[in-house]
Amino acid sequence: MRENFDANWSFVKGDPSGADAVKFDHSGWRQLDLPHDWSIEGPFEEKNVSKARGGYLPNGTGWYRKSFKLPANTAGKKVFIEFDGIYMNGEVWINGHRLGKRPYGYIGVEYDLTPHLKLDGENVLAVCVDNELQPSSRWYSGCGIYRHVWMTFTDKLHVAHWGTQISTPKISDANAEVLVKTTVKNAHAKTKAVSLTQKILDASGKQVATATKELELAAGKELVIDQSLQISKPALWSPKSPNLYTVRTELRDGKVLTDSYDSPLGVRTVVFDSKRGMLLNGESVIMKGVCNHHDLGPLGAAMWERALERRLIMLKEMGCNAIRTAHNPPAPELLDLCNRLGFLVVNETFDEWRRGWFFEKSTKTLVSSKDNKGKSKYGYNLHFDEWAKKDLIDHYRRDRNHPCVIMWSVGNEVPEAQKYGELETVKMLRDLSHKHDPTRLMTVGCNFIQGANKSGFTELMDIVGYNGGGGSCFEYEADHAKYPNRLMYASEVPHTLQTRGEYRTFGKFRERQHQPAHMTKKEVFADTSPWYESSYDNAGVRITARDSWRLTKNLPYFTGEFRWTGFDYIGESGGWPRVIGNFGIIDICNFPKDTYYFYQSQWTEKPMVHLLPHWNIPAKEGTVVPVWCYTSGDSVELFLNGKSLGVKKFTKEMDMHLEWMVPYAPGELKAVASKNGKVVATTFRRTAGPVAKFTAEADQTKLNLQQRDLSFITVNMVDEKGNFCPKADRWVSFEVTGPGRVLATGNGDPISHESFQAVSVKAFNGKALAIIQPTGEEGEIVVKAFWTTRRWGKPMAEIKLTVESDR
Template sequence: MRKHFQRIKPVWAGLVMTCVALFGADLMAAEASGRERLNFDEGWLFLKGDPKGGAQPGFDDSAWRRVDLPHDWSIEGPFDKDNPSGPSGGYLPCGTGWYRKVFHVPEGDEGRRIFIDFDGIHMNGEVWINGHLLGKRPYGYLGFGFDLTEHLDFGKENLLAVRVDNSLQPASRWYTGSGIYRHVWLTSTDLLRVERWGTRVTTPKVAKERADVVIQTAVVNGHEEGRGFELVQTVIDAEGTARGSVSSSVELSAGERREISQQLVLKHPRLWSPDAPNLYQVRTELRQGERLIDRYVSPLGVREVKFDPDRGVILNGEGIIMRGVCNHHDLGPLGAALWDDALERRLLMLKEMGCNAIRTAHNPSSPELLHLCDKLGFLVVNETFDEWRRGWAFEDGKLVSSKSNKGKAKYGYNRLFDDWAERDLTDHIKRDRNHPSVIMWSVGNEVPEAQKHGELDTLKWLKALCHDLDPSRPMTVGCNFIAGANESGFAGLLDLVGYNGGGGSCFQYEEDHERFPERFIYASEVPHSLQTRGEYRTRSRYREPEHQPAHLTEEEVFPETHPRYESSYDNAGVRISSRDSWRLTRDLPFVGGEFRWTGFDYLGESGGWPRVIGNFGIIDICNFPKDTYYFYQSQWTDEPMVHLLPHWTWPGKEGVEIPVWCYSNCDSVELFLNGESLGRREFTADQDMHLQWMVPYQAGELKAVAVKDGKEVAVSRTTTAAEPSRMNLSADRSVLSFEDRQLSYVTIRIEDEHGNFVPKAAVSVGLQVEGPGRLVGVGSGDPLSHEDFQGSTVTSFNGLALAIVAATGESGEIILRASAEGMATEQVRIAVEEPSAPSELSAADRVLDNR
């Protein structure tokens, strides 16, 4: 097919290159008569608006904008207090948009089936081919596809048109983005083929010596007569070596669909875990003699997971605590548009922090997230719904739910649940059930149906559906107000019970373990602590004051902190601090782990204008870590580290006692101010997981020296800065591959004349790109900033700003220049690799898996 799809270039290859690295390049090449799966992201036309006739081939689209997918038009802004998305959607615009693409199908492909697959359209995606309506999918988080074959003009140009309607707002409790925001694929198969998401691979028995691999395969015969074939299935290891194979002779009558079960033994398997994410693949082939009819590849990770009510999670025979985060799907300045490279960056940052688990809050993720979690080693709580039919309401100051209070968001999923929940959950489980990273299915988050006046029949129905589609994994729900879920019987129907913090659920672990000894308990959304990078208060501030910790000082040391910013001392939040929450999880052996809210700041759920960002993350939206990142690193990793807070530039506070905190995983830390020791502090079993000194402020250098086993192993310094004098630009990637759709994240750091970081600097920076590159996002992490994420100007927030650069397709050198008033212009150079010849089919054009 490649020579006939000249408009499809190798523009996306990150995941494919991962597959090549894992399984060998020879496995990526499809034989001529087998399945082909082509990336279909490039060369679309887009219009924001709702013109009549946009689906018809003769429609004039000459004025439409050319875009490459994935694409999110909402992130283009502008922010506006009056945008109907409101605080939930970050005050960004939504509306309706259209996409069109013309492509050519060769006459030689007659007799094959041609499918279009969308990994995600938000929302209400309607698809036409050559003016024929194929269908609609309302839910924006699940992929869907259509068979194009009957409406294609073989040997001629064909028009694919997509209408996206995200106009009814608010449609969610967080920022969703608008558009075709995930990848699109064109797939060509024989009429005899493996069904979409047609394999289910399980390992019911796992031991050191062997693993039993059971493969159930749905095969469809689309021919008008019967067909016989050989079903051959092979387990391939990471080096590309066949480790086991099984085959059967099968006969299917015309139009028949059948599920076929086969089993093989994998000897001495390499087990999958977060510390050793060993991967295999199952290669399914339909063959007639030497002829390959279809080839379909599924991921396989061999692991055994048990959920013990007393011991927590047992993975491959050993206890493991889930050290997790919840994350929404946006990528900060990039919006909801999926850049695989940006997503992998985020996961690597979490891995470096010691995180080993992800909860996909509160919707199905992109397929790429699951592939990356398989590859990097993350346990995944895979969540489908944020809401069912009901929302929250209060009567006489008490929380209730009622049918008259429909949904959490005015135009949210509650309007779709009765018509679409079964299909959406079914597709979600079929899509993701072969990923070793997925360890449980979550069918809801804080649903009012869990409470006293709940709907247990709905839960029973969803539970039965989960067990039918995937008997190998348990079902769960993230429950707030757990007392109500206990009383209604809701919690007792769950396989695993997720405790969200709401309603004080995070304080009921011990009581409920005693009352319900057979219950497996884990913290599905705890803690909800708040931090704004580089901002501090010594007076604690909680949304629920009854849980508020003690103030650090009698009088506020930092009264200048903006009221809409939050303190980075871990003394701002909802009901429990990061330290107190982790202490419970760490010290109670029956708690399986915790998923804090959240790993990264996210767009929307802002709490009201002028704030546009949810400020719960331990990393801000520009990937700059906050102080709490280092708290988790001190608890979740072994590599010696030490971190000091706050910064040490406080002019006008001379002599004022400032609480100096230190996070470390070492035995003790000694603090120095301008070379003079302020004493050594030791970590003890009952201490608060941080060290503190009260230090009268004076300008200079504050230094922490960490000691482990009697040796100095780590140092943290913070130095008083003078006025902003210059910019320091650093690119995290100095060479880009356009084919791999790589990005370079350029950090703009504001310094004084001596090179010291200026922690409160707010400098307006103009950006200019020369050469074969473009700016795809800028930002600062400031929750109150309304600057355009897609602009060429950014104001540093607390000394830092970010520019994200992508290649445009040609080789050469990109130069990013940054200028600011009163400062010398700075630049960074980024090389772009030579692209492959467009006439050749590279691995970037094909990916064979069951997404």
Template sequence: MIAVKVDNSRQPSSRWYTGSGIYRHTWLVAVSPTHVAHWGTFVTTPRVSKDAATVEVKTRVRNEETAPAACTLVSALVDRDGKVVQTAEASQQIGAGDEYEFTQQIAVEKPSLWNPGDPYLYTLRSTVRIGQRVADECETPFGIREAVFDANRGFLLNGEHLKLNGVCLHHDAGSMGAAVPERVWERRMEVLKGMGCNAIRTSHNPPAPEFLDLCDRMGFCVMNEAFDEWKAGKGQVRGNGYSLYYDDWHERDVTDFVRRDRNHPSVVLWSCGNEISDQLTPRGVELLRDLLAIFHREDPTRMVTAACDQIAAEPRSAPVEFLSLLDVVGYNYADRWRERRELYYSLDKQAHPGWRMIGTESSGMGGPRGDYRGLVPPVPGQAATVVAVAGPPPPMGGRGFGRGFRGLDTEQLWKFVSIHDYVAGDFMWTGIDYLGESGWPNHGATAGCIDTCGFPKDGYYFYQSQWTEKPMLHLFPHWNWKGREGQFLPVACYTNCDSVELFLNGKSVGAKGYVFPRYGMQGRYGQYAPGANASIRTTSDLHLAWDVPYEPGTLRAVGTKGGQPVVTVEITTTGDPAAIGLSVDRETIRAGRRDVAQITAKVLDAQGRMHPDADHEIAFEIQGEGRLIGVDNGDPSDQEDYKGKQRKCFHGMCLAVVQSTATAGAIRVTATAPGLKPATLTVRTTS
């Protein structure tokens, strides 16, 4: 019998929700006495081009027999279709109780290169033979790719410049807590992909290995982060954090961390810490040197950064000594320091032209989804139409046009990052809301552009407008403002179109467009793009806005490119709530207790339109081969049980997560609420 016990009584131990106990997959692996060592393969691609690549494989084989063993290692490269591309074979006598590291090089002609647009994966099949007997066999997925950080060109993947459009993520998932089924993360990553995100920072601890498997398969570049503390603790956790264990455990933890994750093609950069309290001290410099040596020993192919929040501290000698040791200098909130609010990275680029730079953490467009209290206060004597949230009323969209959660100008920062190649990319805080790091009555932070249900907020579409090319237009807020008739209300949109014309009940409110990059940046002074209509280029902001006198009806926005309409969006004043609408992320899931269906419930009017302020409590009944394992609505102040059978809607929506049983069959989900027509859907489960 193997017993695993957890003592998590020293609290608080983290600023965010960590979970407790066994909340990730745990495996008991049985191997023969002669076997590939745990995390014993290391696959690198020292030479990469479209025509040819060299794959180098280091494999540690252990012989735990009482006698020497004559071992043969066969390393086979297998492509996506299961075809063996190339093999290498080597033999070695390994003494009793010894370990030997094989080094093999394998040439691949016309390789398929891993990249976010086509995350092609090969498999290394390692077979250990003693004579004709197979003693051990294991498989290691990997990708052929070259990842380089350059002081002037930023990030290069396979020789081509790639701006890292990144988000920071904690490891929880709302109602799932820390025990997150893979499909929950897969759906969240699908939403991030739709935004144009191509990079993730795993803040501030090693992620589950299955998370990195998803990043490999779905095409995300990863900044893989180890620590939130070194020797100095952080005040929020009152000395109960990792600093208690740093001296005894940091070398083993970093070694295991790197060996576990270094074969993932998605991992392009290691981070040795987040906002480390030691970063301005002489001790911190020595600790950093030690950590860098461990990272480079275990993986000489990747660079190491740290997420630093004391970039502009005085005297300058303290941060400069620390930062200059890093392979890539990581900036947390590059725009929050004095003149850096306008100059960003340029001061350090002039002073330290050899530094490689990346935005490890920057303010994102967060706030509670659908909360517009700062835009339209309630009519005197009329109840507010939104659930109360701790703190002062936020501006429009939770944070206002282009304003991040620390009041920093998100739009302006992105302009700088996008046109300066030497900044490798930027990771906004955060991609998705998370549990913890908030004050009562909130139990989670709303810094994300996606809520804990996986529902996009308005800020999501700002990034989509800058990070994607398919014509898009997002119009907000909703158009249910009873009691505000005749008052001017701001209406905004994020878009990547040349111009947008707004109509209210069929009458034009005006056409507008923004200019970025500004004319002249890419040509001669004052040059306008061929055929551009300068009269509708109304702003250099990265959003468009109108003041519209409110009247019930329909707002319609038409986006054009090259003078032709390419996308139309409508927002209509809804009727009273009348029914529940259900949708599911997949109609068929796997049986076996590990797969889940994620069901979105919406409150609809009689015409099937979602009511933007409905807060009905929806009860879920599950019949058949499934069980309800979580309910959520994205409201950080809602005190209802995540494991209950009902949930209030937050601005018209909530989520239910249903897990399959061991038996294949059907799951019938019924949603009811007083005064609303119920809804039912069926999910199939297959073996």
């Protein structure tokens, strides 16, 4: 039996003496449910030691405690507690007995509670979370028990933790061989007659294969048991058709069922070829991927499955088919969702080993030094020698059965191997990868690829990941000619920057040698804040989104790209007052930027057309404005106030977007896209008048209690005619009645320092967000949105949500 153990914890921020003791009085602590991230509660302050890397949010030490009683039938059972993630230095006690400490905040850990439990009376779990020393990460980490907690009750004869390993060594249209290796433990004091049955169930629950093996297992021993099964006419898993099976492991002591354990199964073949790229189930597939950090914007690092699912669905609708878990093991729920929704995953374990890079001010370049210990002063480099093997093996054991996982990445931009040729570490990690999962390739994301080639580092990988740093994104063709048998993909390219709704006609790239040409003689959008980035594809680091994708799709040996990033994220902000990294295709409130529609035009066949920029440019009448269009059509006609400005078609020189240079005049821009002579999509940009009202829309109005559901309510500022006001910044306040509450608010502004926990939010470029959470009961939630921070008078919008239980 595996039970969720998230409810009814006590929490305090600080480090009270004796908080691990059973009789410690925690009655005055805050009561909450997990997952929990206290850092996101703020406040944002320039003095916070997390600085730009951590988004200027607070860190520190915190304690969690929970009292509980065991079920009546626990005697003779084994009881385990599993934490999916504690950031960081999670130290755990049960009834005053210290169970252990895990420094790495991104990998789960299980402890055996059995020897220290009271079968009758209260038991007390205590957890200390220490994220005091900063910086401990290069991005926002969050603080706390930020993923789920589980309590597992088993017989003394049971399947070991993460104890199944499933592979499909032979697949044809007629049959798929499924090999299952199961680690069984016998904690009884005597030998047991063991019966192990594997059942394969299809998506409807129908049994399609079974196998049983019987044997004796000595007291106190564990054994790995191999079984082979056959699936007739298997339904294959792919991003387009994510067909899933379940492997159900049933363990018996004689005829008595002692354990039942489900594992995911997807039947698919993945072949990487140095000439043809990636072949999935025999078909050529390009990875259209994004890198993502783990935070969920206004929700911080705390795991909310609905928020994560919503993000993945948005990416899917954009045409994305792949995720790189930059740069750490993800929450288990991410892989469950990727299995179900159909994403290929590069599953990454480490961002750093022992050394790091630093910025050399005199040369304005990123360099490494033998004296520079780690990318973060108090990061994983302090724990690598002691914990790397354990963390890597646990990561593989936890995730190795997910069909979405196609690669293991054991590092990201590691200077000791790339620059100094210290290859023993990569050899060790490679050997562990091949031992614990020989079915998948091992990789590392490399910047400064020339150094990695020279050191011999690239020859020790199964497939080489090209990050953009050091101009690596310009080396694909030369490296393919020099190393024709090398498998290659863009692990972190491109790095482009956009702030939703902001524009510049002058290019702005961090590496000036790759600076794009200015689009106009004078800057049209001269009032754009220096802390905001242009939503034309003319701001970034070294290569545009268009140039990067052109390379990826036109090089047949290249297996795909993972752009940095799918979503804006907290931290890596570039300095106060900015607290958010602006690399995302979508902002932290899940509002798409213009670049989203570029990828949709290239990565899907969906009929679509998108125009930029907005068409509210006061006092610019007659000024020539570049108007860009992204479309999946083959031609577009543009109209200004009903007058045609001509039809544009894609050419060899302009194959990713269409452009018109339009003298600005208020009114209506309309784009009509055609394909093969037939109109397929139309869009508008209209000049809006003063803000007169706003509209509010919920992404879903029926919420499920058992699924920890959320409703995302988007507010749009509009004029009297209902036209969207792209620069509006009015305040909106929310009032909730019924069994619900405002969980978080946000606006996507990278320099906003408003609390995500506030019930009022200032719109940024015409939009604001409120996230509503049910509070635990069925019924109707009424959300009223008011115009001001003072909630009085008639609400501007009202939305009703229904909370239901499936029990």
